[in-house]
Amino acid sequence: MLKLNYGKAEVAFDLPPGKLLGKLEGKTMPAVKNAAQxxxxxxxSPIDSPPLKDFIKAGDTVAICxxxxxxxxxxxxxxxxxxxxxxxxxxxxxxITVIFSRGTHLSHTRAEQEKIVGNAAAKRVxxxxxxxxxxxxxxxxxxxxxxxxxFMNKIAVEADKRIFIGGITYHYFxxxxxxxxxxxxxxxxxxxxxxxxxxVLAEIKEHGQRxxxxxxxxxxxxxxxxxxxxxxxxxxxxxxxxxxxxxKELSFVFSGDIEKAHLSGCETIDRYARVxxxxxxxxxxxxxxxxxxxxxxxxxxxxxxxxxxxxKPGGVLIVVAESEMGYPRPEYLAWAEIGSAEAIAKDLxxxxxxxxxxxxxxxxxxxxxxxxxxxxxxxxxxxxMQIIPVSNMQDALAEAVRHLxxxxxxxxxxxxxxxxxxxx
Numbered sequence: 001m002l003k004l005n006y007g008k009a010e011v012a013f014d015l016p017p018g019k020l021l022g023k024l025e026g027k028t029m030p031a032v033k034n035a036a037q038x039x040x041x042x043x044x045s046p047i048d049s050p051p052l053k054d055f056i057k058a059g060d061t062v063a064i065c066x067x068x069x070x071x072x073x074x075x076x077x078x079x080x081x082x083x084x085x086x087x088x089x090x091x092x093x094x095x096i097t098v099i100f101s102r103g104t105h106l107s108h109t110r111a112e113q114e115k116i117v118g119n120a121a122a123k124r125v126x127x128x129x130x131x132x133x134x135x136x137x138x139x140x141x142x143x144x145x146x147x148x149x150x151f152m153n154k155i156a157v158e159a160d161k162r163i164f165i166g167g168i169t170y171h172y173f174x175x176x177x178x179x180x181x182x183x184x185x186x187x188x189x190x191x192x193x194x195x196x197x198x199x200v201l202a203e204i205k206e207h208g209q210r211x212x213x214x215x216x217x218x219x220x221x222x223x224x225x226x227x228x229x230x231x232x233x234x235x236x237x238x239x240x241x242x243x244x245x246x247x248k249e250l251s252f253v254f255s256g257d258i259e260k261a262h263l264s265g266c267e268t269i270d271r272y273a274r275v276x277x278x279x280x281x282x283x284x285x286x287x288x289x290x291x292x293x294x295x296x297x298x299x300x301x302x303x304x305x306x307x308x309x310x311x312k313p314g315g316v317l318i319v320v321a322e323s324e325m326g327y328p329r330p331e332y333l334a335w336a337e338i339g340s341a342e343a344i345a346k347d348l349x350x351x352x353x354x355x356x357x358x359x360x361x362x363x364x365x366x367x368x369x370x371x372x373x374x375x376x377x378x379x380x381x382x383x384x385m386q387i388i389p390v391s392n393m394q395d396a397l398a399e400a401v402r403h404l405x406x407x408x409x410x411x412x413x414x415x416x417x418x419x420x421x422x423x424x
Contacts, residue, residue: 004414005290007322011374013393016401018408021281024310024421025414026273029245029252035074038253039081042240046256047264055161055237058090061097063159064125065182066166068102069112070295072248073167076118078240082163083124093124097155100129101164101186103193104354106328107131128155132190144229146222148196151189152234161237168243168254168265169418172305172361173200173213174223176269178241179262180231188230196230198352199223215306216270216420218263231258241265246289246415275421280312282408283400286416287320293417294321296328297377301362303416308365310411310421316370316400319416320393324376328355335359336384341367359385370403372396 002023003010032038043052056062064082067073083093098117100108107129114122130153131137138151139158156162168178185193199222200213212220236258243252243265254265286307288294294303300321311317327333335356338344341364348356365371366386373387374396382389390396413419 002412004285004287004320004412006287006320006374007294007324007376008291011320011393013397015410015412016283016397016404016408018283018404018410020410020412021279022277023412023414024275024277024419026275026419027271029243029272031245031247031249031251032253035077035250036081038250039078039240040085042253042255043085046238046261047254048260049238049256052085052238052255053089056086056089056091057160059095060091060160061095062086062091062161062163063097063099063153063156064163064165065099065101065156065187066117067182068100068105069108069116070105070292070299071167071177072244072292073165074242074244074250075116075165076121077250078165078242079117079121082165082240083121096125097159098125098127099153099156099187100127101182102130103185103188104132104190104329106325130187132185132188132193135189138189142233144226144233146199146226148192148226148230150184150230150233151192152183153187156187157234162234164236164239164241164258166239166241168241168262168269170215170269170273170302170306170420172215172302173197173210174227175214175216175218175221176262176266178265179239179258180224180227182239183231183234183236184227192230194353196223196226197354197357199226200357201348201352215309216274218266228259243268269418273419275419276424277310277411277421278424279409280310280423281315281411282312282404283316283318283410284311284413285318285320285410286413289415289417291322294323296323296325297332297362298328298358299323299417300373300375301358303413304362304365304371306416306420307413308369310423311369313368314370316372316403317365318396318400319371319373319375321373322376326377326381331355332359333381333384336363336381362387370400372399
């Protein structure tokens with residue numbers, strides 16, 4: 001009997017007859033003995049950067065940009081420690097604004113904001129949701145070498161100092177989350193975000209694959225390079241990025257320079273989470289990893305992407321991802337209704353939108369493999385992506401068997417959101 005995380009619960013099941021090639025999991029990441037001590041130590045011993053205290057002057061205004069509700073980052077642990085540190089340097093709470101770097105994701109309720117930062121911190125400082133479409137709260141700070149005009153949150157731009165809190169995980173076309181992504185897409189304008197994400201389009205070949213804008217790669221990745229250049233235009237003061245283990249415990253802290261500290265975190269993720277295999281399978285069963293990694297369609301798709309790297313063309317992919325919040329924006333459904341991946345690709349060339357590209361990527365997988373999705377998402381909407389929705393694991397397995405050869409080769413991936421399998 002196997003168990004996989006599904007939302008805030010688990011699903012249990014037995015594999016169909018066949019050969020289990022492996023349960024693909026990265027190396028176990030140890031939890032730090034004392035999270036608070038590790039975070040505070042990173043302030044004074046950062047990576048490729050002077051200590052935090054060297055940047056802060058008494059009376060400074062500080063914008064602290066933090067992840068939104070789709071990310072587990074231990075913000076509620078990090079933020080109070082950071083506020084206390086800033087207080088010691090002469091920055092009062094009233095000079096500090098916390099900005100939720102939500103890019104184009106859904107906005108937060110006050111209760112959701114408080115849950116992310118913790119009740120104590122919420123009472124101390126101003127909390128602000130970034131709005132990528134509110135032009136009154138956006139300022140142009142320059143243009144990247146690729147021609148992307150960079151508009152970012154006015155409060156962050158005008159603050160004396162800017163500190164980024166983030167979590168490092170894999171990302172399916174930016175390579176990795178964290179670091180520069182707190183700025184772009186995090187606190188950028190809608191147009192700036194779309195102009196950045198369209199660089200993935202130039203990488204799409206006729207068969208739908210990408211060369212450099214892929215999971216786990218930063219080298220020559222045009223999306224990443226544009227993000228980093230834009231973030232540097234903002235001149236971030238200091239970043240505090242973390243890596244959590246499978247039990248959502250703090251494993252590593254990477255504070256300091258926007259580029260070097262983030263890169264150290266990415267290299268660490270690779271050492272633990274990249275898994276090499278010798279062959280592809282007929283059936284891959286993948287869980288995004290449970291809440292919040294499967295909170296909506298976009299997060300679930302990241303697990304689909306990673307799992308697809310070790311699945312034979314024509315194989316079966318079972319995705320275990322609750323995705324109770326469905327599509328983040330109504331436009332996702334409109335793109336799904338376009339039809340085939342080829343039709344969506346043509347529309348992407350006419351007008352690039354990241355939501356449209358994500359739907360394209362999902363539909364392309366559905367055309368390449370038989371994709372079955374255990375989900376609480378509206379089933380009629382899932383079907384528009386040519387994906388088979390199911391409500392329980394038994395139905396998923398029964399459907400899979402209908403499309404599998406005798407004695408199929410099988411992989412199970414319990415943490416698909418942050419496990420990167422690849423064939424040697």
